[in-house]
Amino acid sequence: xxxxxxxxxxxxxxxxxxxxxxxxxxxxxxxxxxxxxxxxxxxxxxxxxxxxxxxxxxxxxxxxxxxxxxxxxxxxxxxxxxxxxxxxxxxxxxxxxxxxxxxxxxxxxxxxxxxxxxxxxxxxxxxxxxxxxxxxxxxxxxxxxxxxxxxxxxxxxxxxxxxxxxxxxxxxxxxxxxxxxxxxxxxxxxxxxxxxxxxxxxxxxxxxxxxxxxxxxxxxxxxxxxxxxxxxxxxxxxxxxxxx
Amino acid sequence: xxxxxxxxxxxxxxxxxxxxxxxxxxxxxxxxxxxxxxxxxxxxxxxxxxxxxxxxxxxxxxxxxxxxxxxxxxxxxxxxxxxxxxxxxxxxxxxxxxxxxxxxxxxxxxxxxxxxxxxxxxxxxxxxxxxxxxxxxxxxxxxxxxxxxxxxxxxxxxxxxxxxxxxxxxxxxxxxxxxxxxxxxxxxxxxxxxxxxxxxxxxxxxxxxxxxxxxxxxxxxxxxxxxxxxxxxxxxxxxxxxxxxxxxxxxxxxxxxxxxxxxxxxxxxxxxxxxxxxxxxxxxxxxxxxx
Numbered sequence: 269x270x271x272x273x274x275x276x277x278x279x280x281x282x283x284x285x286x287x288x289x290x291x292x293x294x295x296x297x298x299x300x301x302x303x304x305x306x307x308x309x310x311x312x313x314x315x316x317x318x319x320x321x322x323x324x325x326x327x328x329x330x331x332x333x334x335x336x337x338x339x340x341x342x343x344x345x346x347x348x349x350x351x352x353x354x355x356x357x358x359x360x361x362x363x364x365x366x367x368x369x370x371x372x373x374x375x376x377x378x379x380x381x382x383x384x385x386x387x388x389x390x391x392x393x394x395x396x397x398x399x400x401x402x403x404x405x406x407x408x409x410x411x412x413x414x415x416x417x418x419x420x421x422x423x424x425x426x427x428x429x430x431x432x433x434x435x436x437x438x439x440x441x442x443x444x445x446x447x448x449x450x451x452x453x454x455x456x457x458x459x460x461x462x463x464x465x466x467x468x469x470x471x472x473x474x475x476x477x478x479x480x481x482x483x484x485x486x487x488x489x490x491x492x493x494x495x496x497x498x499x500x501x502x503x504x505x506x507x508x509x510x511x512x
Numbered sequence: 513x514x515x516x517x518x519x520x521x522x523x524x525x526x527x528x529x530x531x532x533x534x535x536x537x538x539x540x541x542x543x544x545x546x547x548x549x550x551x552x553x554x555x556x557x558x559x560x561x562x563x564x565x566x567x568x569x570x571x572x573x574x575x576x577x578x579x580x581x582x583x584x585x586x587x588x589x590x591x592x593x594x595x596x597x598x599x600x601x602x603x604x605x606x607x608x609x610x611x612x613x614x615x616x617x618x619x620x621x622x623x624x625x626x627x628x629x630x631x632x633x634x635x636x637x638x639x640x641x642x643x644x645x646x647x648x649x650x651x652x653x654x655x656x657x658x659x660x661x662x663x664x665x666x667x668x669x670x671x672x673x674x675x676x677x678x679x680x681x682x683x684x685x686x687x688x689x690x691x692x693x694x695x696x697x698x699x700x701x702x703x704x705x706x707x708x709x710x711x712x713x714x715x716x717x718x719x720x721x722x723x724x725x726x727x728x729x730x731x732x733x734x735x736x737x738x739x740x741x742x743x744x745x746x747x748x749x750x751x752x753x754x755x756x757x758x759x760x761x762x763x764x765x766x767x768x769x770x771x772x773x774x775x776x777x778x779x780x781x782x783x784x785x786x787x788x789x790x791x792x793x794x795x796x797x798x799x800x801x802x803x
Contacts (some may be wrong), residue, residue: 317692344694356689358682368675369682373694375675422694 269294270458271316271330271426276423277323278315286312287482288326293426298452300490301468302503303479309351309462312479313428316460317343317350331425345373349424355415359404363395366403367415370421378422387455388417391447416444420451426458427451432445435473437439440447440467445472466503470494478503514646517762527652527760528660532715533737534752535664536708536742541746543684543704544600546607550591550615551712552734557711558584559725560622563631573636577717581710588709593704600701615730624728630724639721656718662751663711680704681695712737739783745793755793758782 271293278286285308293299303309314320316328318340321502328336340503349370358366367388367437369492371381380460392413398406412432419427429448433441445468451457463469470490472474476501478486484494524584527659533555540548546716561580564569571579638651671677683700692696714717715737716729723729740759743752759782767775 319688319691340688340691341694341696344692350692352689352692356686356692358685359688360685361678361681365678365681369678369690369695370691372675372679509686 269329270297271460273312273316274327274329274434276312276315276326276328278311278320279323279327285482286315288349289479289482289484290429291477291484292293293460295425295457295458296452296456297475298449298461299471300461300463300476301475301479302463302466302476302493304503305464306478307479308482309464309479310430312460313350313352313460314431316428336441344422344424347425349419349422349426350428350430351412351415351419351430351432353434354412357403357406357411357414357418360402362400363406363414364399364403366418367421368396370418373422381421383419384423388420388473391420391450409436409444410446412436413447416447421456424457426460428462430462431464432461433463433468441468447479448472461503466499513521515768516765518778519645519768520618521647521653522708523761523764524757525656525760526763528657528664528738528753529715529718529756530695530736530740530759531582531756532655532660532711533733534661534756535667536712537738537741538744538746538752539704539711540706542775543701544596544607544613545681546604547738547746548708549608550618551609551611551708552660552732553615553618554584554588554709554712554738555716555719555733555737556727556730557587557618558716559633559720559729560727561713562717562720563626563633577636580717582714582715583666584709585706587703588705588713589710590751592705593785596705597701601684615734619727619730626727628727628753630726633720633725635721636718647666652721658802659714659718660753664750667707667711669763676703686699708774722800736779739779739786742792743782743786743790752792 269292273289273291273456275288275290276286277284277288290311291301300314301309309391311320315322316344319337322336327334330346330348333346335343338346358369361369367385371384374380393445394410395413395417400412403411403414415430416432432444432448436444448459448461449472459474461469471494473490476488476490476493477484486499517542533551534655536554537552538548540551549705558580561578561583564574565579566576591614593609596607599610635652637655641648641650671681679690679695680700680703682693683695683697684704687697716733736759740755741752742755743758744753744755759779762782763775763778
């Protein structure tokens with residue numbers, strides 16, 4: 269087991285947003301967490317990266333180590349990389365500088381850096397064309413690619429993606445998810461994917477969790493979730509016969 | 513014509529010092545999202561630091577200045593960790609008031625220790641005027657110019673070329689994303705404050721021989737640096753140097769063509785005009801930051 273969340277509670281002020289959730293991710297898998305706006309999906313990823321505090325008794329185990337209270341800036345060294353919600357690329361830095369920051373923890377290793385850079389730019393040829401452009405001048409799709417590419421620069425064991433489809437045209441979304449699949453298959457990078465677009469997320473993932481109001485309400489193989497009538501109705505926008 | 517060229521030299525020399533002060537405002541504004549109203553007072557602190565190391569402790573100038581710089585850096589760091597770091601996630605107004613408060617604190621602390629009387633400080637560089645043709649050149653002006661430009665050049669290289677400089681920029685642009693990259697943002701912020709304090713302090717040391725050293729030195733110098741920073745565009749590092757030089761030139765030319773009595777009012781006139789007509793400065797980006 270690569271990642272285990274045991275009984276994870278998170279509160280913002282007095283409002284509890286995660287009510288003790290349990291999630292497991294095996295090495296080499298693509299796991300998705302789907303759910304509506306405000307279900308706690310992003311909070312789950314922030315809890316893993318240490319950007320939000322967890323309540324006592326919450327436990328997060330990564331690669332056999334307890335990382336529950338590891339500070340956010342130390343998480344990437346453990347092998348977890350996050351492509352955050354809203355992309356959060358560095359707007360006034362060039363594509364190359366953004367990628368360089370992604371490899372910040374490996375700043376001593378020039379050779380490895382060049383190798384990873386080459387690999388990542390092959391995966392995202394659009395970024396290669398835009399090397400010298402600053403982040404803010406990129407299109408939404410390119411910014412998303414940059415956010416994922418930057419997260420890959422640290423050569424993570426676990427790549428976490430927060431809503432990579434937000435605000436992008438369907439064709440661009442397809443392209444990005446294709447690349448996510450490729451990263452998983454060719455590099456063996458484990459992926460934890462949070463998405464509101466349940467359709468493409470379930471089509472890409474091996475397994476899925478359904479998060480609702482801060483609780484995991486369902487967990488299954490992605491293909492089974494996709495065929496589950498309740499899921500189809502609630503998250504895939506499909507009308508059932510009883511509605512007619 | 514000779515007078516005009518004379519004014520140009522004087523203006524650029526003074527302007528490069530304004531630029532050094534201005535860049536401190538810019539560095540902190542970019543990293544902290546707030547104008548640091550205590551930045552001018554760091555100029556004053558620099559002046560008093562070198563007064564202590566050179567006049568009181570009797571260190572030779574080549575040693576007095578580096579030691580005074582270290583003092584400025586230390587004070588800048590202490591201010592950051594005590595007054596600014598605890599407020600990092602506070603609303604803008606509270607952080608703004610903290611910078612004003614620190615400024616008042618520094619001015620009055622210095623007044624208590626040194627009194628309000630002006631101190632004389634000897635020239636750091638040769639200030640005997642030389643005749644070059646019909647021009648009069650004061651080596652001190654040339655040195656100030658050279659130091660100003662070299663430092664801005666060095667700072668730009670540091671920010672654009674080194675990993676540490678880039679991580680400072682990354683922290684300034686998105687603190688949370690910087691943490692996710694593994695950047696120690698606390699250290700990065702401290703470094704920003706230390707560099708800004710050192711640059712402001714050094715400007716204060718170079719200004720010492722020109723003006724008398726008084727606790728309110730920072731107010732006038734701070735306003736000039738602040739005007740330069742706004743003029744260059746508060747979010748642009750390179751612009752502030754140019755803003756400083758433009759202000760220095762306007763002052764010098766104004767003093768020779770209108771009246772030297774108007775010299776200081778020119779800075780404020782520039783400030784007003786910039787705020788009214790070019791709120792983003794000449795190189796500034798459109799303000800889109802959410803703070």
